Amino acid sequence: MTPTPRHAQPVPAGPSDGDGLRAGRVAPRFDGATAGRLHxxxxxxxxxxxxxxxxxxxxxxxxxxxxxxxxxxxxxxxxxxxxxxxxxxxxxxxxxxxxxxxxxxxxxxxxxxxxxxxxxxxxxxxxxxxxxxxxxxxxxxxxxxxxxxxxxxxxxxxxxxxxxxxxxxxxxxxxxxxxVGAGPTVGVVSDIDDTVMVTRLPRPLVAAWNTLVRHENAREAVPGMSRLYRELRLGDADRPLVYLSTGAWNAAPAIGRFLRRHDYPAGPLLLTDWGPTNTGLFRSGQQHKVSQLRRLFAELPQVRWLLVGDDGQHDPEIYAGAVAHHPERVEAVLIRQLTAAEHVLSHGLPTATPQQEDAEEDAERPGIAVLQGADGEELLARAREHALVPGG
The missing domain is CATH 2.60.40.10 (Immunoglobulins)
Structure with a gap:
């Protein structure tokens, strides 16, 4: 048995999701094209x-x-x-x-x-x-x-x-x-950059400095996020928690050490390869998140997911696409709001972009709350208000 090629991981047999989790103009389409001559x-x-x-x-x-x-x-x-x-x-x-x-x-x-x-x-x-x-x-x-x-x-x-x-x-x-057991349960999908770890991405020079130059012990944790994740899994330590990021697999050991050092619950990492793809010079970080979410939804149909991210990149748009195409697989969306300085470093504006704000509104549907907070403590308070914390 051989693994599937890089950047072309098909979802095992399961419910068809049509065009997947495309989110308007920003979420890319997954074409899975790897046949033929390499780029x-x-x-x-x-x-x-x-x-x-x-x-x-x-x-x-x-x-x-x-x-x-x-x-x-x-x-x-x-x-x-x-x-x-x-x-x-x-x-x-x-x-x-x-x-x-x-x-x-x-x-x-x-x-x-x-x-x-x-x-x-x-x-x-x-x-x-x-x-x-x-x-x-x-x-x-x-x-x-x-x-x-x-x-x-x-x-x-x-x-x-x-x-x-x-x-x-x-x-x-x-x-x-x-x-993961066969019975119905609630899991967590979490972004990493600027959701659990302060990285100030994707400004190229800042990203390069944080990823390649800074000592790994100098990386900062977003306040309260580890407590939020522990509380969301109260009473069931085997509830799935998946860390989904556009970061490179090369950084996986360092990310794992960071998560343990800051007391984050255990969970698989789903990262990507920063090298040339089978079909192009650069990989699509958004497409990676879309295809991995689709795969989780198809492979673990017994799980409803809490989707956690931040408003500095494309998490609101991607999660809005997930809600639009698979509302039965989404429990709620939690968005960490970056500070004005973090927004400037991320995309040049002191606030979230209009597209991100629109996406957060689009994701809110009957039975699916979209919660916002500056850090884990604020998100935890809102999660308790919406009865998302077991026994809370």
């Missing part, structure tokens, strides 16, 4: 990666597996990982924090680093991995970026479990997976 930028990237890999292998570098937290339900789990070349000193080791936001045991101390170091990687394309899920073993193959993103059969009961990945070189890594 020239992707071919160039592959040649560079292959040349670098040959040099590193001559120096004794071997495969290292970086695993990411996954999720599943009755009969299946989604496994996420990446294979990279590593020096003999670290090859075969499971990276501290590599499981994204979901590792719950003791973690080996990891020196925090500046972000640019996490982007100096050499992927291993076409590597075969054994994936052990419960008592069964499956063989998967990494794609051109070294990624595994595949659904495999599973007999695991609801709750957190561990999936073991092993390379042909003997390298191993453990990926945590959350299996």
């Amino acid at each position: 020239v930028a992707a071919r160039l990237e592959d040649r560079v990666d292959a040349a670098v890999a040959r040099v590193l292998r001559r120096r004794g570098w071997t495969v290292r597996i970086v695993s990411y937290a996954g999720y599943g339900s009755q009969g299946w789990v989604r496994v996420l990982a990446r294979t990279l070349l590593a020096s003999p000193a670290v090859a075969g080791q499971d990276l501290p924090g590599a499981g994204g936001a979901a590792q719950t045991g003791e973690e080996r101390p990891a020196a925090s680093v500046r972000g640019w170091r996490s982007f100096l990687t050499s992927p291993v394309a076409g590597a075969e991995l054994e994936v052990r899920v419960g008592g069964a073993t499956h063989v998967v193959t990494t794609d051109r970026g070294g990624y595994v993103d595949t659904v495999v059969p599973s007999d695991l009961p609801p709750g957190w479990h561990e999936v073991t990945l092993t390379s042909a070189d003997g390298a191993q890594s453990v990926a945590p997976v959350l299996v």
